[in-house]
Amino acid sequence: MAVVGLVAKPRWRTVLILRRVLMCAIATIALMALLSVHVREVSKLPGGASFKLPAQHEIGYQKPSGERSWMLEFAPPHMLEAPLTAQKLRGVKRSLNLETLWKALPNRDYAPCTEPSSSYTTSPESRGYLLVHANGGLNQMRAGICDMVAVARIINATLVIPELDKRSFWQDSSNFSDVFDEYHFINSLVNDVKIIKKLPKELATSTRAVKHFKSWSGMDYYEEEIARLWEEYQVIRAAKSDSRLANNNLLLTFRSCDAVLAMKPFALHLKLRGWERSHEVHGRYIALHLRFEKDMLAFSGCTHDLSLEEAEELKTIRENTTWWKVKDIDPLEQRMSGFCPLTPKEVGIFLRALGFPSSTPVYIAAGEIYGGESRMAQLQSRYPVLMNKEKLASAEELAPFINHASQMAALDYIVSVESDIFIPTYAGNMARAVEGHRRFLGHRKTISPDRKSLVRLFNKLEGGTMKEGKNLSNRVIEMHRKRQGSPRKRKGPISGTKGTERFRSEEPFYVNPLPDCLCQKESPHMNGSLIIK
Numbered sequence: 001m002a003v004v005g006l007v008a009k010p011r012w013r014t015v016l017i018l019r020r021v022l023m024c025a026i027a028t029i030a031l032m033a034l035l036s037v038h039v040r041e042v043s044k045l046p047g048g049a050s051f052k053l054p055a056q057h058e059i060g061y062q063k064p065s066g067e068r069s070w071m072l073e074f075a076p077p078h079m080l081e082a083p084l085t086a087q088k089l090r091g092v093k094r095s096l097n098l099e100t101l102w103k104a105l106p107n108r109d110y111a112p113c114t115e116p117s118s119s120y121t122t123s124p125e126s127r128g129y130l131l132v133h134a135n136g137g138l139n140q141m142r143a144g145i146c147d148m149v150a151v152a153r154i155i156n157a158t159l160v161i162p163e164l165d166k167r168s169f170w171q172d173s174s175n176f177s178d179v180f181d182e183y184h185f186i187n188s189l190v191n192d193v194k195i196i197k198k199l200p201k202e203l204a205t206s207t208r209a210v211k212h213f214k215s216w217s218g219m220d221y222y223e224e225e226i227a228r229l230w231e232e233y234q235v236i237r238a239a240k241s242d243s244r245l246a247n248n249n250l251l252l253t254f255r256s257c258d259a260v261l262a263m264k265p266f267a268l269h270l271k272l273r274g275w276e277r278s279h280e281v282h283g284r285y286i287a288l289h290l291r292f293e294k295d296m297l298a299f300s301g302c303t304h305d306l307s308l309e310e311a312e313e314l315k316t317i318r319e320n321t322t323w324w325k326v327k328d329i330d331p332l333e334q335r336m337s338g339f340c341p342l343t344p345k346e347v348g349i350f351l352r353a354l355g356f357p358s359s360t361p362v363y364i365a366a367g368e369i370y371g372g373e374s375r376m377a378q379l380q381s382r383y384p385v386l387m388n389k390e391k392l393a394s395a396e397e398l399a400p401f402i403n404h405a406s407q408m409a410a411l412d413y414i415v416s417v418e419s420d421i422f423i424p425t426y427a428g429n430m431a432r433a434v435e436g437h438r439r440f441l442g443h444r445k446t447i448s449p450d451r452k453s454l455v456r457l458f459n460k461l462e463g464g465t466m467k468e469g470k471n472l473s474n475r476v477i478e479m480h481r482k483r484q485g486s487p488r489k490r491k492g493p494i495s496g497t498k499g500t501e502r503f504r505s506e507e508p509f510y511v512n513p514l515p516d517c518l519c520q521k522e523s524p525h526m527n528g529s530l531i532i533k
Helices: 011-042 070-074 084-104 138-154 181-187 219-231 251-257 265-282 294-300 308-320 331-336 344-354 372-380 397-402 406-417 429-440 450-461 470-479 497-507
Strands: 108-114 128-132 155-162 209-211 235-238 286-289 361-365 421-424 518-521
Touching: 108 344, 128 138, 138 155, 138 219, 138 406, 138 429, 209 219, 219 235, 219 308, 286 406, 308 372, 331 450, 344 372, 344 470, 397 406, 406 429, 421 429, 450 470
Parallel strands: 128 155, 128 235, 209 235, 286 361, 286 421
Antiparallel strands: 108 518
C-alpha cells in the first residue's frame, strides 16, 4: 500500500496526489483479492469459454435445417468448407461484421501501475474514531465507503465498519458483513487506515460530532475544519458518504470495493456458477444494464412510453420521497436532453441498428422492469434469448438474496464486469462503476449509448420520417464508434466552471483511471517497464 508524501505545493494538489496513490494502492489489493476468489471458479469453464465459439452440442436447441444455425453466424470464412456461393458470401460478410462487433478493443498496452511510492509511510497514530452512514444503493455506498477510507487517512481517524443504508427506496436490511468480506476489508488496509468492527464500549454513549461533510471538498476542508473537531470530540459521525471528496476520484476507490470491499465468497460463487451456465449454453453474451425500473423512472421524471396511470404513480412516488429534492420535472425536456434511460423497445432498436442478430444472448442486469412482461415483450420480440439471475440460478440459490436489493445488485455487478460486452441504458452509479472496472481490467468493450442523439432518431421512427434499415444503422454505428470504452485520458472539468462546480463537472475518477493508475508498457526491448503517457 502506498500514499504519496506531502510536499510543499498547494493543498488542492496535495489531496489529489494523496487520494490517487492511496486508491491505486488499494486497487492492487482489490484486483488480486477479487481474482483470487473467482479465478478458480472461472477455471472450470471450457478453455477460453468467454471467447470460444459455441459448439453445436452447447446450444440448447436445434434449429430447422433450412435456417442458418447460430454457430454459422459466428463462423469465420475458413470454417466454411463448401464453395462460396453468392448467398454464402453474404453470410461471410455478416460473420465478419459480427466478429468486429464482438472483437476486444485494442488496449494499447496499458496496464495497472499501482506500485508504492518511495515516500510511503504507514498510517499515523489515530486521533479518534470515524463512524460512517453510507447512503444510496449498492454502488453509491461502495464508492462513498472508499472515499471515507481516504478521509479517515487524512484526518488520522480509526474507521469503524460502515453502516449500510436501510432507509433508502429499496428498504434493504443488509449489514456490511452480509454483502462484503469484512475480514478482508480490515486486513487489506492495515498499513493505511486502522479499521475496527465496533466502537469501543467506553465510547458507545459518548457525545459525537455529527457532520454532513461538504460535497467535493479538498484536503484543506478535512485537515482544518473536520480535524479540528478532535479537540472536543473522540467520535465523528459522517451522516452521508457519497461524493465527499474533491475531484470525485472514485474509480480505484471503487476498485477497492471490488476486493478490499469484496463481496462475500458465497455470492461470488453463486454468480459465477450462473455465468458459467450462460457461457455453456449461449457462448458470448451482452450484459445489459436495463435501468427501466420504478425508482429510476420516478426519480428522473421520465414517462415516455408509459400510460397516464403509470406516469401518475411515478409522480406520487417522487413527491412522497422526501430526500429527492427535485419534484417538478418536465418529462419531455428530460428525454430530449438525454437524461432518461432507454426503454426496452428503444434498446431493441439500438441493438439491431448496431448489427447484433436476434440470436444474441442478452443478460438483463436489473431489478424488476417497470411494466413487467408486457413491456419486456417489446425487447424480447427482437432478442428472444434474454437471461437474468432468476433464470441462471435456482430458486434455492437465490433465496438468501431475494429481499436484499444490495445483494441482488452485487450479483448483477459481477456478471456485468465479466460479460463480453457491457451496455448501460443510463449513466447511473452501477453503469459508471462497471465501466471503470472494465477499463482497469484491460478496457473491455463497453458501449455507452448516446441517449440525446438516439432520442432524435427514435422520434423520427415514431413520426414515420425514418425507417429501420441501413440508413438508421449507419448513423447509429457512426455515432458510437468512439463510445466503446477504448483507452483515453479522463475528461477534465467543463470550461468556465469554478470552485465546487469545477470538481463536480469532471469525469469521475472511478469511471476512468487513466492516466493516474494505468500506464503504457514500453516496447519489449525496453525490458517491459511501464511509462505514464
